[in-house]
Amino acid sequence: MQVLEVQHLQKTYRSSRKHLTTAVRDVSFAIAQQEVLAFLGPNGAGKTTTIKMIAGLILPDRGEVKINGLNPHREAQALRSLGAVLEGNRNLYWRLTPIENLEYFGVLRGLSQKVARQRGRDLLERFELSHKRRAPVQTLSRGMQQKLAIAVALIHEPQLLLLDEPTLGLDVEATQTVKRLIREIASEGRAILLTTHQLDIAEELSDRVAIINQGAIVAEESTEELIRRFSGSAYVVELEQEIDRDRVSKIQNLGAIVNEKTILIRETEILYEVLHILQPLPLIRVEKEQANLTEVFLQLIQNQSESPC
Ligand SMILES: Nc1ncnc2c1ncn2[C@@H]1O[C@H](COP(=O)(O)OP(=O)(O)OP(=O)(O)O)[C@@H](O)[C@H]1O
Numbered sequence: 001m002q003v004l005e006v007q008h009l010q011k012t013y014r015s016s017r018k019h020l021t022t023a024v025r026d027v028s029f030a031i032a033q034q035e036v037l038a039f040l041g042p043n044g045a046g047k048t049t050t051i052k053m054i055a056g057l058i059l060p061d062r063g064e065v066k067i068n069g070l071n072p073h074r075e076a077q078a079l080r081s082l083g084a085v086l087e088g089n090r091n092l093y094w095r096l097t098p099i100e101n102l103e104y105f106g107v108l109r110g111l112s113q114k115v116a117r118q119r120g121r122d123l124l125e126r127f128e129l130s131h132k133r134r135a136p137v138q139t140l141s142r143g144m145q146q147k148l149a150i151a152v153a154l155i156h157e158p159q160l161l162l163l164d165e166p167t168l169g170l171d172v173e174a175t176q177t178v179k180r181l182i183r184e185i186a187s188e189g190r191a192i193l194l195t196t197h198q199l200d201i202a203e204e205l206s207d208r209v210a211i212i213n214q215g216a217i218v219a220e221e222s223t224e225e226l227i228r229r230f231s232g233s234a235y236v237v238e239l240e241q242e243i244d245r246d247r248v249s250k251i252q253n254l255g256a257i258v259n260e261k262t263i264l265i266r267e268t269e270i271l272y273e274v275l276h277i278l279q280p281l282p283l284i285r286v287e288k289e290q291a292n293l294t295e296v297f298l299q300l301i302q303n304q305s306e307s308p309c
Pocket residue numbers: 013014015021022023041042043044045046047048049050
């Protein structure tokens with residue numbers, strides 16, 4: 001089931017009488033339960049504007065947002081299904097403690113104080129923050145504040161979670177923890193919209209990606225398929241030691257490229273012949289040449305800026 005549906009969104013800002021900026025021209029995508037969608041794009045592409053329209057903060061000029069079938073601009077109860085951590089961790093009160101924040105936002109979201117307190121305690125335990133529950137938020141580390149910001153966004157058990165740069169500025173360990181939590185939250189049945197400029201994190205976490213450039217979606221598909229589509233069909237063979245001259249010339253005669261300990265095979269039908277020649281030399285890896293999300297992203301953005309408007 002689709003939790004979020006975004007259809008043909010459009011938004012133009014008017015900064016002065018004459019000056020108009022079309023931030024979002026045509027944006028459509030959907031996110032199903034249990035899915036993490038990475039919403040990616042270069043600076044100024046229109047991500048924040050789109051997210052603000054999804055969160056009901058900006059009215060689109062055209063198009064429609066539906067959260068669990070409800071339009072947040074017309075039906076306020078749509079926002080009950082939404083949790084968001086936007087612009088860092090500004091959804092927290094810094095002088096309050098974690099449990100006070102959780103209780104406060106729980107009540108604000110319509111929970112009774114008792115339920116908010118109980119859920120708050122459960123979330124603190126799950127996010128490994130129980131030991132800090134009585135410390136003012138401003139004394140917590142950045143990683144702890146980030147975890148708390150996500151916990152606060154989950155207090156009313158929303159179906160859709162918007163996360164903007166959830167791992168920015170975190171150390172390796174805190175990044176691992178936040179990544180694990182994001183996957184866990186999705187597997188509970190929630191839909192997650194993740195925006196980040198950290199493309200390695202997007203690649204690791206997302207089931208699908210939507211790439212926006214100059215206000216329009218240029219790709220929207222499964223992360224795995226997108227990467228496969230951009231990956232070559234060549235194979236790379238890597239050996240532990242440099243290959244002797246005799247083998248190098250035999251392999252080159254077959255049409256493969258040899259560079260010290262690495263062989264690039266573009267004609268895949270010769271792969272086993274090459275491996276036969278290499279026997280019994282120890283191999284480190286035999287792999288299909290694989291693109292990554294960063295390369296795919298750059299190619300898509302570049303192709304678009306080169307194509308005529
Ligand atoms: N309130 C505003 N008034 C006028 N123009 C705006 C306003 N907000 C954004 N813009 C313009 O709209 C375009 C898209 O901005 P937006 O913030 O949505 O991009 P973004 O993809 O979130 O960028 P970034 O990755 O840098 O945060 C930009 O050209 C920006 O200057």
